Amino acid sequence: MADENPFPGENNTGHFWDDNIRELRNPPPRWWMIAFWLSIAWWVLYGLLYPMWPTPPWKLEQTEQQHTRGMLGWTSIQEYKQGMEQVEQVRGQYEERIAQLSADEILADPGLLQYTIASSKVVFGDYCAACHGSGGQGNPGYPVLADNDWLWGGSLGKITETITGGRKGNMIGHQNILSEQEVDTLAQFAVDLSEGREASDEAWTLFNNKGCSGCHGPDATGVLGTLPTGDVITVGAANLTDRLWRFRPGGFESAKHTILYGVNQSGVEQTRDAVMPKFGGAGSAEGRLDENQIKKLAVYVHELGGGL
Template identity: 35%
Template sequence: MTEKHIDELSGVETTGHEWDGIRELNNPMPRWWLLTFYATIIWTIGYTIAYPAWPLISSATKGVLGWSSRAQLSETMGQVADSQAAIKTAIAEKSLEDIVKDDSLYRFARAAGEAAFKVNCVQCHGTGAQGFPGYPNLNDDDWLWGGTIQDIYQTISHGIRYNSDPDTRVSEMPAFGEMLTGQEIRSIAAYVKSLSGEPSNPALAEAGKQLFVDNCASCHGEDGRGDQTVGAPNLVDAIWLYGATEADIAAQIRKPKHGVMPAWHARLGDVTVKELAVYVYSLGGAEQIQ
């Protein structure tokens, strides 16, 4: 039998563990620590009896108290919905203009719209509604289909080129690559670039002016300021959806990209769409209600 080692200085038995000449003393755990440890074991057993704890094949033990975090959340959300019922009803019944003019309704609708925007819209328009290439910036005053709050509501409700909604907004720019030569397309791109006062090839731009009138003015206007009734963008304001270089503009003329925005009315309901419209309106670029 191995003789137990006793530390000479403290007189305490060691555990037998040694490292670099240092031996570990076999001191007992403090009584307060042991009592606390035993108390946590007793508390744990009581908790698993009282509350849901042990996983089963398709559920978990219910606990004798019958408490459920899911049920508690459902109850809390029900209370929130009840507290908001009156103001939600007011939003449903009032026009968008009346909502904006009513300070309490406007503040509520804007906050609710911002929350709905973060869930449904940031994937394309960004967390700050700043947009990305191909997805419009909602903060500026450049609107393809009109910037009134009713226009915004219409666009959110029925979407853009969303085939499942019969009231969706539709505009199709022809693929001029099938109608014009490459040189003609480059000339139009140079002219379009010059409309916003940005540098372009003067000779090409001059050649593209008449080509623009012949092929593009019917939608964009002879002055290039666009037409919101057909979703034709303003080409004078230097705000570009698919790129600002002459090559980008030429690519869009040659084979245009046609983005699709979902129709949200059927998915979210009229109240939430109104709240989204109010939020987008509040960003500052919309046409203000007089």
């Protein structure tokens, strides 16, 4: 900064840097000053029209109102409620049709199906995603819904039944029933089938003689029979012939663990846990979804995995 002003009469402050950089006293442009004062006027006007001014501290004990209401009486909650009323008016026509139709009829209506899937994402996120993942990919320890492999059947009727009443798998632990060699044989049997290899005759004999086929089916697909409606008869036993594993990571050691300690066995410390709560049932403490929500959710889950 120079001690003497080398630019006299320039209306500068007398502060200089690098010989010629200086600070001037010129007033802001008129347009800028007009905008400045208008912004202040707008701020005052806004404070009069909308909720803004806080209640004076000495009056807080005398009133629950924490701010002025504004001359327009507008509130964000009021705007939200009005918006929800408009949304419900649009939804209403679809919800009425859903209440009158079956899940199969909804599936056959492209427009209604699109609405059902879109509106069910929130319900799925609230009640299902914590276990099955946001896209049905299945979190660790829980079934995948985004494939076409179903433990209890993938028809709309079976999915509705599952959501409404819940499911609880059951498989006894065989640690005191089978020898170590038999456990290894059956575990390898499951691995061979899952990888598309032929299992040995010895393994098939053991599979049938030890009662495994009673739950997993005579062909180890988990299906005990098929009804004329197309629904399968199953007790929730896994399909051993595909590459999907109910309890990950899968493979030989995982299969051994399940064979030894079973599924949902009381008093068995290392048993697998596989319980899905019920989401339907009027008057039930567990019932959390109404009939329409269950119907829509069944359609949504059905379409995640392509259905049957």
